[in-house]
Amino acid sequence: MKSRRTSTIVAVAVLVLAFAGSLLALHQVDQVRGKQATLEEILYIPSGKTLKKMSLGYTGLLADIYWTRAVQYFGKKHQDEAMHYELLGPLLDITTDLDPHLIIAYEFGSIFLSQSPPAGAGQPDKAVALVEKGIRANPDRWRFYFTLGYIHYFDRKDYKAAREAFQTGSEKPGAYFWMKVMAAEMAHRAGESSLAEEIWARLLESSQDEMVKDNARQHLAALQVEKEIDEINQRIAIFRQKTGQQPSSWLNLIRAGLLRGIPIDTLHNPLKLMPDGTIQVADPDKYQFLTKGLPPGYKRRVKHPPN
């Protein structure tokens, strides 16, 4: 049928040309809109709560979409080694507003936020806020406390807060034992010696694992020595006040009535009193976790806290 053949040819030609043309046009549209194409609108949405109301109940789906966008955003920025990740925080906020139980958004999102640029957004305070939001919505997830503690420890260097996080998390159902280990380690770094001691003592008592017990013993030993060193330093300070001089040996202090005998460490080795008034242990290698009483420039094979 002639007329149908003509219109078939025309239609096919239109189809091919128009579709190809449309793809080209779309490509140009993309260029003009820039890389932030998807994300322009999130700048204009007042909050995730508003979006939640507008989503007609499909909050889970929308949350997944926003999480995907957050990952894409992060990935692109990361690839470009960007120094600013402004939209990451809002994106994660919206995601978690839409679905407060989207665990992965809190866990990974907070890490992306807290890492220093160009690896991450360099916003550890925001990261902490995000994890705490996750904890409020999912109170029994001990892993959140791990993430929280990690951020405090690694990016914020706030050991006390880290210790609190690890400790609280360690009480949650299903928590791995080394949450307590982390708590104790953090307590140690925060200078909360007696708390650290307490935690290690409990660990020593309750754990079945020989390695854990050994670890606890080591920590306790170090803590013990450090406590002693602190005590002795106090006595030295009193001596100095009284006499206006550094003690040259233990005998000075004993004679001054500030010490009863030569101080020894937990291995029954005497502590050394250095000429500059600092105290050192006889054999630092025997104390894995000792942070005080070490000779200057002493390098030990550093043992990282367990991950």
Add this chain to the structure above:
Amino acid sequence: MNSRLAAITLNTFREAVRDRVLYNLIIFALLLVASAPLFGQISLGLEKLILVNVGLSSISIFGVIIAIFIGIGLVSKEIEKRTLYTILSRPVRRWEFITGKYLGLLLTLVVNAAFMTIGFFVALLVVTRTFTRDDAGFLVAIYFIILQFFIVTAITLLFSSFSSPIFSAIFAFALFVIGTFAEDLRNFAAISEGVTKWLATSAAWLVPNFSALNVIAQVAHGDHISIQLVLFNTLYALLYSAAAIAVAVLIFERRNLK
């Protein structure tokens, strides 16, 4: 201009105007726009923002709904009711029929959008008491919404040319939703691998990209829309629609009617 094509276009317009479904939707939409100033009560100082967002979104959504509701009947209804028989026995070419129906519905949507735009600007005037230069941006947003109609109507007609009204509606609506999330589909394609990646990428480029045509949020904040974007979006919408109509014609020309 082909007088048969014009005749079919105008008759389709007349058909839509006399279709009662249209009026229900329009009234509902106008009510929505009219009530937008009330939303402002909820968050002080944001009346204009909310009015613009709600108003323009309504024009968009209701236009799409009308496009689909009426579009699905354009061809399939004629086949089921056999009103097509006496049309085809006339010197009307099948492609003229399809194209005329398309243009007629498009005309209806544009007229409808025009009325809603007037309503929108009236509501805007009530809320803000004055117009600013930024408000011209709203016209660009509405123009993009109309471009959206070009595409939605074309794909609805495409489905209508070979499937029943219900399925045409489902497919057209599904494609609209997917097209709205076209960017996310692309994100997904970027993350995935292998066959999934290939499928997702093809889909992402095949589906109509409605997110590019949605600048409501931007104009609500008074952002400027570049001329280039207007140009390329226009090209995209026209070409994509032409392609869809071409497929509709190809299908319809071969179809044995019952």
Add this chain to the structure above:
Amino acid sequence: MSALEILGLAKNYAVGFWRKSLKTALQPLHLTVEEGEVFGFLGPNGAGKTTTLKLLMGIVFPTSGSARILGHDFHDPDVKKQIGFLPEQPYFYDYLSAPELLDYYAELCGVSSEERRKRIPALLDRVGLPDVGKTQLRKFSKGMLQRVGIAQAIIHDPKIVFLDEPMSGLDPLGRREIRELLQELKDQGKTVFFSTHILSDAEALCDRVAVIHKGELRGIGVVEDLQSKSASKTEVVWHGSHALAAVSRWVSETRTTGEIVRAVASSQDLDMLLEKLRQQHAQIVSVTPVHGTLEDYFLTHTSESETAKV
């Protein structure tokens, strides 16, 4: 040039869930209609009449074969300006009024607006719809729709008109009006091709008929020739019902109303009948020859055992 030449048009449908088996709606059909003829296309329901018309109109596409209308290929869109079509149980845009529909349809056929303005009121009058004004077609009865249907088939003054069951939905008055209309069309020199299963209409109007059954052409010929193929009879009406018993051997199709009896007898029995009636002292009211009907021809050619013979 013939008005219509059907050259082996055939249509098969693939049926069944897997579309494997073939159903034949129309076997290859060969048929010619001359200009100015009124041609009847007869057959029982489902014979293939409507399929043939749909094929000719381009509503469905043939599996094989073609046709020529007024010398042009049947799919040529321009020749459709010369064609009018009324489908079976038609349905029109119910949101339009009758004048609007005719105006739209005529425009699609290229009739100028002046002409349309002139013709439409006159035509509506002629088909028996003088006062429909602005009433939307959705409010029309079946009979009224049928009339609109005929109007739209001829509004553009086509040379050949195709009608599928044009009398359906009409009361006896309506049918007569349409019969007159078709006769008018014939008088104007138009070619009329209509399908029906009502034989009396075909007898009254057609020059030639074709009989189709189960997709196959079973017979074709001039009406008078086909009629005379069946036996001729005479109708006798008399007064005196008492006589019926005596003459029952020589009559059939008797109908008694009070004292009046109407009966039919074959030519050879006529004399005997009249003689017997006189013997019975019945009063003869009328003696009328009855034309042979197409019915016999029709029934013969649509019986199951018949094989095609054209």
